[in-house]
Amino acid sequence: MENPARLGRHWLARRLTSTIEGHSPCLIARYGYVDGVCPGRDEAPALVADPDGWTWTARVRPRRYAWTRLSLRELGGEKHLLPPEELRGDGLRQWGKVRGADVSWRVAVPAAGPGYFLVGDAAAVLDPASSHGVLKAIMSGMMTAHLVAQIVYYDANESVVAQGYTNWNRRWFAHDVAGLRELYGRLPKPPSWVRERGSSSGLPWGRDERRQQDRLAGAGYGRLLDGRPDQ
């Protein structure tokens, strides 16, 4: 059984029988906000690696700080639901709920077909360390507008254009996956899946491993993923 929460974010792909190829285990980014004063963070956002993953902190407006944490190992359990150490303590208090987002690496194939194009996160998702999800959303939208014009005004063959877009989307995704693997490979003790699934194989995450992730999702991550608070 597929993870319903994850598929909920790819409803069009599902209806159109696109496949959502998984290229990582289930990765859940936790994020939240803290109000107060943390002078060390005021002018200097930080992305800090640790043995399990990374934590990003930044001031997003006066007296408010955002944090995001991704564990590359934690496949179950509900650890890391607190703001990072530096954003706890005197004069600092949590604002709003800690939330979770499914940032498992995945790509829709095909990403276009008769009458539709998938763009942004609907077409491909990577974890925030890839650092250009917003750029990709904008650029895939621009590319789609360009291709639709080719079809509508210049009689380009729709299925050829759709295949070209799918290839473009996949290539960009594969390039970013390779970059993330390289980045995480530099951690002191990278999780084994980072090394085992080298970009050279190009293989999607295996069905058995996905089933395992879906079981984990059924065991509690659904609550995190459907946008409801987890605390």
Ligand SMILES: Cc1cc2nc3c(=O)[nH]c(=O)nc-3n(C[C@H](O)[C@H](O)[C@H](O)COP(=O)(O)OP(=O)(O)OC[C@H]3O[C@@H](n4cnc5c(N)ncnc54)[C@H](O)[C@@H]3O)c2cc1C
């Ligand atoms: C914790 C976290 C931190 C991130 N940090 C960064 C970062 O620093 N830099 C970066 O570039 N990217 C970052 N990303 C990734 C980035 O947020 C996404 O890649 C980007 O927002 C994708 O844009 P999108 O328009 O495809 O999807 P979204 O931004 O998710 O927009 C989709 C919109 O569609 C709406 N919607 C969904 N279903 C329906 C429906 N049926 N009807 C009507 N509306 C609907 C949703 O409510 C939403 O508003 C981060 C992601 C996470 C989870």
